[in-house]
Amino acid sequence: MLNAYAILKKVREEKPLIHHITNWVTIYDCASIVRAFGALPVMAHAAEEVEEMASIASALVLNIGTLTPTLVESMLRAGKAANKKKIPVILDAVGVGATKLRTESALRIIREVKLAVIKGNSAEIGVLAGVKASVRGVEAAGLQGNPIEVALRLAHKTHTTVALTGKQDVITDGKKTMLCNNGHAMMGCLVGTGCMAASVIAAFCAVEGDPVKASTAALSCFGIAGELAARKARGPGTFKERLYDSVYNLDEKTVRRMQNVDEV
């Protein structure tokens, strides 16, 4: 049985450094959520320093939300440096399927970097798995097949843990599959929760060697905070404020009571 709180506790105790090469839209919130969870974020994207920064980090997030070819080069460099040191690398495949640049860059990163987790919404994971899927900007707009099969297909194809986020999150390494039902519809109304989820996954992967357990615990804890935040939120403004407070205050009792995870 997954003990999400135990992994959260390790994040808070070890305060791992999470290096991000990410997009310019949600960069602040990625850093903030990592900090609210008790880890230390650092953002650095210059080709001249990413290898050095990745090498001292405990996990690396590659988020292609506002990618450029230059940024992708930095991601490859950082990813390879992280691989050398066995530091887990998390790819957030933002907008894959919307443009050729995104799809090809994600596929190139998957080929050239050994990833711990590929994270995306159902359509992004679908596109990477070679399934018919439609992406509208950075939103999932359609998927042929069911999310569990699609996630399994990409996991088998890439020998990597896949975290497919949605109303129900599917996390699988091709052998073990976990489903997380935590979260709240308000999270979909707030820009950046998808990117934040990838950053939280990275923080959990920094302290837990099994990427399936780490990703599931991360999505469960983040989702629980979302459920708590939604309770008295009057809109995305109050929801966001409460989301940060809820993450910061997550305690063992609450996480144990609210954790909603199944292994299939």
Next chain:
Amino acid sequence: MLNAYAILKKVREEKPLIHHITNWVTIYDCASIVRAFGALPVMAHAAEEVEEMASIASALVLNIGTLTPTLVESMLRAGKAANKKKIPVILDAVGVGATKLRTESALRIIREVKLAVIKGNSAEIGVLAGVKASVRGVEAAGLQGNPIEVALRLAHKTHTTVALTGKQDVITDGKKTMLCNNGHAMMGCLVGTGCMAASVIAAFCAVEGDPVKASTAALSCFGIAGELAARKARGPGTFKERLYDSVYNLDEKTVRRMQNVDEV
């Protein structure tokens, strides 16, 4: 008579995709406000993908708040791709008049892209209209002439709808002119409300073919949310939170009662 709520309703129903090439300061808030209004934001600036992204969008925002020559090239590419598909393009002329790069880039975009709306504060619009105006950083600091005449002058010169924002917003295509008196002084104390206004205009232009009506409805709805947010705000922190909540909760009754728009 303008029915601002009817256009807002269409935004919520159609959830248009709004592609932004924008600045790094307010990029998150531009995305967030679009989402709070019920539309879908996407930010993408790499020359390699902007034509593809603009082509699948329902409106395009070009905001020169932290421009570089490379970014301006992406804006021109995206703008021309949007023109081919008849997708409305909104220019936010941030800081025009403060530096040569800003003024010349805005003028070049106006020459090379068919715009639906040029949006700016009184001084920015003044500079583009060829009137004496002074800009301090990104703030209007002086204008020779009255805002209505200045907006008309630019509209005539460019054959484009102009949205001049200020205490009273002036929206004109040179024939029809609307004045919007919604809004609150606190909006001027919050960084990003100007940029957000341009993004909201884009979301409304995506569902309403008349740019004057769309822009006026957008500024009225955003302004009403600002008035509501200011009621119990204790400063820019609470104001911002309430602004998002108010946008999210705008209902027909409130918009009808508070809409403060004149046609001249």
Next chain:
Amino acid sequence: MLNAYAILKKVREEKPLIHHITNWVTIYDCASIVRAFGALPVMAHAAEEVEEMASIASALVLNIGTLTPTLVESMLRAGKAANKKKIPVILDAVGVGATKLRTESALRIIREVKLAVIKGNSAEIGVLAGVKASVRGVEAAGLQGNPIEVALRLAHKTHTTVALTGKQDVITDGKKTMLCNNGHAMMGCLVGTGCMAASVIAAFCAVEGDPVKASTAALSCFGIAGELAARKARGPGTFKERLYDSVYNLDEKTVRRMQNVDEV
């Protein structure tokens, strides 16, 4: 005796324009805090416009939080333009010591630009002073020697005012040294407060010619707002909202009562 409120009052009355070349993580919050303090922020980083923008500003912030070699070139250009006009330049040495690029870039800026203030945490200042110090990402993780001596050493070495931030802030030009005990532990839990502090220092330097007084007053006022914000905060979400409201509402009575500054 330092009168922090008197300098704050001047910021509010003169509304100085504060030009930033800064990082993509906290760029919005740097602008927002400057605005909440009553000054006007402007962010501009293109080599083609930074000299022009710096020349019309009242202070310039160079923050290397997500630096690239191109951005450093812009910083040098802007810094030299500011020097010509005697506009104070503040360097925020974010992450110095974490990578070679950061350390070398900061040292180059210190060599080529006449700075009013070098701001950093204890480890960043330690690295620049040539003392053994360890930086973890952008966090201070260790320092050999006491902060006052380290700050003095860098001030003597560079003939510049040094603002070393921490639980106790040390501000010194090598002759006069001030200690500021305002602030609250919650500020360390919020991403961006370090960067914001540098921006506030710049706003205060824009209206007060003595960088030691200006920096101390800035850190005291910002710290007082932090203490007020922490009172009823339930986590980083509510803390951030209250921090902005507290800054906006700081009054003479409160600042006088809470100012906690010593001259040594």
